[in-house]
Amino acid sequence: MTATESTDVLVIGSGFGGAIAAYHLAAGGARVKVFERGPWLKADDFEHDFKLGASYTRVFDFVIGDGMSVLGGNCVGGGSVVYFATMPRAPRFVFERHGSIGRRMWPAAISRDALEPWYDRVAEALPVTQQTWDRVPYAGGLFAAACHHAGRTANPAPSAIDVDMCTNCNWMMAGCRFDAKRSLLLNYLPAALAHGAEIRPLHEVQHLARNDDGSYRVHYRVVDEEDYRILHGEGTIDAKIVVIAAGAGATPVILQRSEPHLGRMPHAVGRYFSGNGERLNTAVFDEDRVREVLKLSRPDGRAYEAYQIGRGPTVASWDRLDGALPEFERYSLEQLYFPPALGTILAQVPDASPSWFGRGKKEMLRRWQSWLTIFTMSEDDNEGVFGPPPETGNAHRFSQQMLGHGPLRYRPTANTRRGWSLADADVKDILERDGLSRVMPWTNDLVGAYTVHPLASCRIGDDPATSALDDRHELRGHPGIFVTDGSAVPGALTVNPASTIAALAERAMPGIVRAAQDRGVAVTYGAPSPDGETAGRRAVAHLRS
Amino acid sequence: MESDEAAEHRMRTMVLEAFADTIIPGEKRGPDDAAIAGVDVGGGAVAGGAIDLLEDPAGGIAPALETICVELDEYAREHAAATGLDLDPDLPPFVGLPFEARTALIEKLTSPDHPDKQMWVGLALFCNMAFDSAPHMHTVDALASGHPGLLAMGYESPEPDGLWRFPTFSYGRQLADPHPSTTSTGSPA
Numbered sequence: 012m013t014a015t016e017s018t019d020v021l022v023i024g025s026g027f028g029g030a031i032a033a034y035h036l037a038a039g040g041a042r043v044k045v046f047e048r049g050p051w052l053k054a055d056d057f058e059h060d061f062k063l064g065a066s067y068t069r070v071f072d073f074v075i076g077d078g079m080s081v082l083g084g085n086c087v088g089g090g091s092v093v094y095f096a097t098m099p100r101a102p103r104f105v106f107e108r109h110g111s112i113g114r115r116m117w118p119a120a121i122s123r124d125a126l127e128p129w130y131d132r133v134a135e136a137l138p139v140t141q142q143t144w145d146r147v148p149y150a151g152g153l154f155a156a157a158c159h160h161a162g163r164t165a166n167p168a169p170s171a172i173d174v175d176m177c178t179n180c181n182w183m184m185a186g187c188r189f190d191a192k193r194s195l196l197l198n199y200l201p202a203a204l205a206h207g208a209e210i211r212p213l214h215e216v217q218h219l220a221r222n223d224d225g226s227y228r229v230h231y232r233v234v235d236e237e238d239y240r241i242l243h244g245e246g247t248i249d250a251k252i253v254v255i256a257a258g259a260g261a262t263p264v265i266l267q268r269s270e271p272h273l274g275r276m277p278h279a280v281g282r283y284f285s286g287n288g289e290r291l292n293t294a295v296f297d298e299d300r301v302r303e304v305l306k307l308s309r310p311d312g313r314a315y316e317a318y319q320i321g322r323g324p325t326v327a328s329w330d331r332l333d334g335a336l337p338e339f340e341r342y343s344l345e346q347l348y349f350p351p352a353l354g355t356i357l358a359q360v361p362d363a364s365p366s367w368f369g370r371g372k373k374e375m376l377r378r379w380q381s382w383l384t385i386f387t388m389s390e391d392d393n394e395g396v397f398g399p400p401p402e403t404g405n406a407h408r409f410s411q412q413m414l415g416h417g418p419l420r421y422r423p424t425a426n427t428r429r430g431w432s433l434a435d436a437d438v439k440d441i442l443e444r445d446g447l448s449r450v451m452p453w454t455n456d457l458v459g460a461y462t463v464h465p466l467a468s469c470r471i472g473d474d475p476a477t478s479a480l481d482d483r484h485e486l487r488g489h490p491g492i493f494v495t496d497g498s499a500v501p502g503a504l505t506v507n508p509a510s511t512i513a514a515l516a517e518r519a520m521p522g523i524v525r526a527a528q529d530r531g532v533a534v535t536y537g538a539p540s541p542d543g544e545t546a547g548r549r550a551v552a553h554l555r556s
Numbered sequence: 557m558e559s560d561e562a563a564e565h566r567m568r569t570m571v572l573e574a575f576a577d578t579i580i581p582g583e584k585r586g587p588d589d590a591a592i593a594g595v596d597v598g599g600g601a602v603a604g605g606a607i608d609l610l611e612d613p614a615g616g617i618a619p620a621l622e623t624i625c626v627e628l629d630e631y632a633r634e635h636a637a638a639t640g641l642d643l644d645p646d647l648p649p650f651v652g653l654p655f656e657a658r659t660a661l662i663e664k665l666t667s668p669d670h671p672d673k674q675m676w677v678g679l680a681l682f683c684n685m686a687f688d689s690a691p692h693m694h695t696v697d698a699l700a701s702g703h704p705g706l707l708a709m710g711y712e713s714p715e716p717d718g719l720w721r722f723p724t725f726s727y728g729r730q731l732a733d734p735h736p737s738t739t740s741t742g743s744p745a
Contacts, residue, residue: 059695059696059714059718059719059720060694060695060696061689061690061691061695061698062691062692062693062694062695063612063614063615063691063692064614065694068691075674099742099743099744100739100741100743100744101744102743102744102745103745130741134741139741141741141742142742144728144729144730144731145726145728145729146726147726147727147731148722148725148726149725149726149727152726152727152729152731155730155731155732156727156731156732158732159731159732159733163732164732164733164734164735164736165731165732165733165734165735166732166734166735166738166742167734167742168742169741169742169743178719178720178721178722178723179721179722179725180719180720180721180722181720182720188719238614240616307727307731309724309727310724311724316710317725319711319712320712320722320725321722321725326732328735329735329737329738329744330735332735332744343744350689351685351688351689351706351709351711352681352684352685352688352689352691355684355688355689356680356681356684356685356688365659365662365663368578368579368580368662368680368684369578369579369580369581369659370581370595370596372579372580373580373581373596373600373687373708376580376687376688376705376708376709377708377709377710379688379709379710379711380709380710408616409616409617409678410614410615410616411613411614411615411616412614414616416674456666456667456668457666457677457680457681458677506743506744510743
């Protein structure tokens with residue numbers, strides 16, 4: 012039995028919520044440790060390789076639930092390492108949503124205007140940049156042209172990618188080999204390390220218990236670096252403040268497992284999960300029609316055939332992000348790339364039975380370079396509920412890496428299905444016009460719905476009955492425990508959520524610093540941007556109190 | 557003389573191949589090939605390496621393969637009886653089913669209300685992956701050796717250092733009008 016260590020602040024998870032907390036608290040003078048259950052890889056480790064055991068399967072988790080499967084990061088840097096780095100801010104109406112609880116879901120203190128300076132801090136830190144049409148890859152251009160042809164608008168979406176360094180290899184889900192993607196490995200995390208924070212990879216927190224002095228004892232296991240099904244030693248560490256940012260698929264599971272030790276959890280822990288209303292459609296384009304109707308042509312003469320080229324999503328259509336439309340009928344449509352396997356098995360063949368396998372599917376795969384995947388982000392109904400936690404982690408791991416079965420149950424309500432159905436019809440209208448393509452939504456019959464943006468499973472709010480955290484992100488009834496990841500976001504955002512998750516984490520920092528001070532930690536708030544820039548700090552200076 | 561164990565393994569492999577061939581069909585390897593139905597030209601999931609992938613310990617499905625094959629044969633027997641099909645006694649029952657019957661059975665096993673759906677979907681997922689991403693091989697090696705799935709999909713080859721780069725990637729011009737309410741940060745309003 013090893014002795015229990017101690018620290019001022021323990022951060023669980025090293026994605027946006029964890030990295031931002033680790034940086035501000037360490038820069039402010041606190042002793043900070045970050046436990047991350049995944050491995051710690053850097054640019055040279057990120058391989059262009061689908062082989063099981065390559066970085067692609069080491070840094071990713073695909074957890075199959077009952078009616079909902081969740082894709083998420085599993086490495087130091089979390090989602091920022093595996094995501095597509097698309098960073099729009101959430102539209103104004105999102106903050107006014109009621110969902111199905113009969114009142115505003117977001118805390119009164121938070122609106123788009125109130126969050127802008129925190130968005131600015133994130134944009135400065137990563138940084139986030141606007142993209143230009145001359146650098147939009149073919150797939151984004153094709154979507155834009157199809158939108159224009161259908162009388163719609165389309166925008167190059169803001170992004171945390173240094174386009175000058177990007178090779179458009181589309182391997183960014185395996186981690187960026189070229190450090191073009193501005194993941195947390197390049198800003199908040201190295202800055203946190205420079206201020207003395209310690210990051211421990213392959214440390215999976217299992218549960219928390221409360222000490223007599225009001226601090227917390229955190230119990231963890233060490234994960235095998237190759238076969239994540241194997242757990243090695245266990246240990247404990249005491250912390251005055253615990254920041255949980257394990258991701259919306261894992262944070263509530265840790266808290267549920269802690270309930271026998273900590274006492275009753277707020278009702279909303281493990282409830283109100285949102286898959287960000289996500290839905291996918293795959294179109295197969297007719298190359299001749301692309302040339303004739305859209306007048307598109309590559310320098311080598313091909314019209315398109317470029318699904319493989321690019322950097323994930325680059326162009327989005329925001330015509331339905333209209334606050335005047337009824338709730339559950341607003342969504343964005345975004346061009347997307349998904350690599351083979353994760354991005355192919357659920358795609359359906361138009362007018363074929365069976366629709367997802369067999370001869371028709373093989374024929375569809377032969378035209379893979381003419382595919383275009385369209386990603387819908389809509390307003391779902393927060394219908395996800397986590398069942399009893401597995402013995403360890405957040406899933407029964409099936410493969411040595413990546414694949415597991417988790418306790419999340421999701422049954423889309425009529426509201427959610429209405430949004431999906433409107434979006435499917437819209438995608439069909441845009442992409443099938445004048446014979447450009449044939450399009451079908453992905454099947455939900457195999458692994459349920461599918462999200463890469465899990466949210467809201469431990470959310471902020473003003474109503475204790477429907478939110479697990481107060482508007483400072485503190486867990487109700489458990490002072491000193493804060494949650495700053497996607498699980499804190501109250502509901503679907505209709506756009507990619509990373510920017511909002513990070514802005515909320517930035518906004519929560521002054522309050523967490525104050526809580527640490529109240530617990531006797533010598534820490535102050537006021538660090539500049541990780542690279543030393545100070546415009547963002549100046550802009551929020553008056554918001555701290 | 558083939559041992560009982562070897563014969564059993566051969567039969568098991570045939571069942572898995574017949575399943576994989578139903579997910580992504582390919583051409584027969586020879587006139588006596590019973591596992592592959594031969595309904596399509598070029599290699600399918602079997603030629604893609606489905607058996608290697610299923611038996612890869614990293615995948616997690618290998619320990620269940622014996623059970624899977626026993627159950628698949630049992631379902632095949634029931635399906636044949638229910639639909640009046642005669643099965644060749646020298647072949648495992650699932651292999652004895654014609655392609656259309658294999659397809660119908662897999663549709664039933666993977667339907668949302670089937671109690672073991674998760675297992676059958678998992679098996680199908682691995683067969684699909686063998687064809688479209690070859691995760692039992694390094695991708696560079698798969699392309700160099702002419703992997704049938706990646707080749708059929710037109711998956712581009714990497715540069716000599718084994719990394720993909722696309723220096724020419726854009727139509728290079730504005731192809732739509734941005735949303736009129738776009739804010740100064742490039743976000744929706």
